[in-house]
Amino acid sequence: xxxxxxxxxxxxxASVALSKMMQxxxxxxxxxxxxxxxxxQTDILEVNARDVAAAREKGVKDSLIDRLLLTPERxxxxxxxxxxxxxxxxxxxxxLSMKVRPNGLTIGQKVVPFGVVGIIYxxxxxxxxxxxxxxxxxxxxxxxxxGSDAIHSNCxxxxxxxxxxxxNGCTPDAVQLIEDTSREIVVEFMRMNRYIDxxxxxxxxxxxxxxxxxxxxxxxxxxxxxxxxxxxxFADFPMALSIIENAKTQRLGVCNACESLVVxxxxxxxxxxxxxxxxxxxxxxxxxxxxxxxISSACVPxxxxxxxxxxxxxxxxxxxxxxIDEAIAHINYYNTKxxxxxxxxxxxxxxxxxxxxxxxxxxxxxxxxxxxxxEFGFGAEIGISTQKLHARGPMGLKxxxxxxxxxxxxxxxxx
Numbered sequence: 001x002x003x004x005x006x007x008x009x010x011x012x013x014a015s016v017a018l019s020k021m022m023q024x025x026x027x028x029x030x031x032x033x034x035x036x037x038x039x040x041q042t043d044i045l046e047v048n049a050r051d052v053a054a055a056r057e058k059g060v061k062d063s064l065i066d067r068l069l070l071t072p073e074r075x076x077x078x079x080x081x082x083x084x085x086x087x088x089x090x091x092x093x094x095x096l097s098m099k100v101r102p103n104g105l106t107i108g109q110k111v112v113p114f115g116v117v118g119i120i121y122x123x124x125x126x127x128x129x130x131x132x133x134x135x136x137x138x139x140x141x142x143x144x145x146x147g148s149d150a151i152h153s154n155c156x157x158x159x160x161x162x163x164x165x166x167x168n169g170c171t172p173d174a175v176q177l178i179e180d181t182s183r184e185i186v187v188e189f190m191r192m193n194r195y196i197d198x199x200x201x202x203x204x205x206x207x208x209x210x211x212x213x214x215x216x217x218x219x220x221x222x223x224x225x226x227x228x229x230x231x232x233x234f235a236d237f238p239m240a241l242s243i244i245e246n247a248k249t250q251r252l253g254v255c256n257a258c259e260s261l262v263v264x265x266x267x268x269x270x271x272x273x274x275x276x277x278x279x280x281x282x283x284x285x286x287x288x289x290x291x292x293x294x295i296s297s298a299c300v301p302x303x304x305x306x307x308x309x310x311x312x313x314x315x316x317x318x319x320x321x322x323x324i325d326e327a328i329a330h331i332n333y334y335n336t337k338x339x340x341x342x343x344x345x346x347x348x349x350x351x352x353x354x355x356x357x358x359x360x361x362x363x364x365x366x367x368x369x370x371x372x373x374x375e376f377g378f379g380a381e382i383g384i385s386t387q388k389l390h391a392r393g394p395m396g397l398k399x400x401x402x403x404x405x406x407x408x409x410x411x412x413x414x415x
Contacts, residue, residue: 004188007143007176008195011116014141014173019092019113021170026137027086029168033136034082036164037129040156041075047152048125055149063252063312067123068150078129078157084379085133091398092139095406106408111401113139118196119382120145120186120211122203125153130373130380132161132175138400141174143196145189147203148181155179190215200395202383205310220395223386224310225255225338227368230327230353232344233264237271239365240343241278247341247367249282253312255384256339256371260307260317262327265291268320272296279316288318307334324349328356335359337386339368360386360393 037044048070055065091111098108117140121127128144135142146154154177162172178185190199193216201211205224212219229247231240247258263271272295279286280298287306288299299318306317307330321327331340341363342353350364361371371394373381378396385391391399 002188003180004178004185004192007178008192010173011141011143011176012195014171015113015115017171018136018141018174019139021139023090026090029165029170030082030086030133030136032168033161033164034079036160037075037079037157040160041072044075044153044156044160045070045072047156051150051153061313064123066251067253068125070125070153074126078126081130081374081380082133085137088137088379088397090137091401096403103412104410105412108406109403110406112404114400114402115197116141116143116195117400118143118189118199118217120189120199120201120207122147122207123150125150125157127202128154128157131382134380134382134397134400136174138397140400143176143178145178145186151179151181187214190217193217200383220385220391221387222383223336223338225257226259226308226310226334226336227256227339228260228262228331228335229258229341229343229368230262230331231264231267231271232324232342232346232349233266234346234349235267235343236345237274241274243343243367244275245278245282247369248284248316250369252314256368258316258368259310260334262319262321262330265320265322268292269295284314284316286316286318289320291320292318310336324352328353332358338384339363339371341366341368360384
């Protein structure tokens with residue numbers, strides 16, 4: 001028997017117990033789990049340093065090292081995320097609708113957990129705690145399979161969580177980590193539809209494509225982020241420069257970072273020199289079309305591939321357009337349906353952009369970096385869905401639930 005079968009069986013059993021827990025009990029245990037992370041801070045940071053050192057030896061680029069790195073501040077943020085989840089209303093048990101049919105049957109919909117959630121993710125050890133917290137609050141057991149680069153960090157975090165669950169009278173199998181980091185185990189994990197109700201991949205395009213194409217478990221696709229900012233002809237320049245700098249350079253290795261700029265031709269000669277000065281000061285390379293290269297010799301000629309690339313690095317693509325319609329067409333063609341922004345003082349153009357851009361999150365005069373469960377008030381996120389069925393955008397508690405119909409009768413039979 002595969003080593004994954006017992007894990008699946010234990011998760012199924014745990015999900016039954018979790019589905020019966022009341023909100024107060026969940027919140028109490030989540031608080032204890034947050035405390036456990038802080039109590040084990042020294043151990044967690046020590047093993048994380050081993051993961052980071054190993055990644056550096058392999059030549060992993062700095063932007064991806066940043067995703068792997070834990071600091072005291074980041075560990076506290078993980079614990080605070082669990083506490084934030086306790087403050088959120090538990091959606092489980094909510095009755096969404098109730099209506100009486102002509103035959104006297106009362107039919108309603110009730111919010112229930114999925115059951116067992118599987119998550120395959122790369123690099124980010126904070127996902128381990130976030131995923132557990134959201135799944136636990138919604139009565140779901142979770143099976144985690146992180147990347148080999150963060151294995152020691154993930155093991156330490158899960159150990160802290162399981163110890164806290166056990167000490168507080170809850171099954172530790174509410175969260176399980178697959179410690180085998182081989183590719184073969186991932187393939188097997190994706191085929192565990194007997195035990196897993198939904199599978200969520202978080203990582204690069206290769207991982208997500210593999211899961212979507214090979215899983216027999218229903219998948220919620222969390223996509224890569226080729227995020228655009230369009231600087232309209234009516235843009236406020238200081239605002240645009242500030243937003244672009246933040247969206248690109250605040251954190252390079254995240255899916256909501258800006259990867260591509262689109263600039264209106266009417267302002268390009270005045271705006272591009274200011275933009276290049278700002279970006280070059282941050283060490284950002286701009287790969288641009290021919291018109292932009294003629295305006296600024298600091299630009300590097302772009303290829304077709306550049307416009308479709310999520311760099312996760314100090315690189316941006318740039319395209320000059322003649323109209324907002326061309327901007328929207330360019331963005332909708334190359335984007336990954338994640339997060340897109342327009343900088344403009346025109347209400348008409350802002351509304352047009354909001355209505356016509358096809359993405360999970362569309363911004364007016366704000367950084368794409370806000371596409372995040374914490375920033376959206378969810379406490380944390382299980383991922384950012386770029387698909388259109390079940391969930392879209394940052395996925396909080398409600399995205400980890402489904403519904404069932406409840407029907408109340410008094411003896412009705414169908415004629």
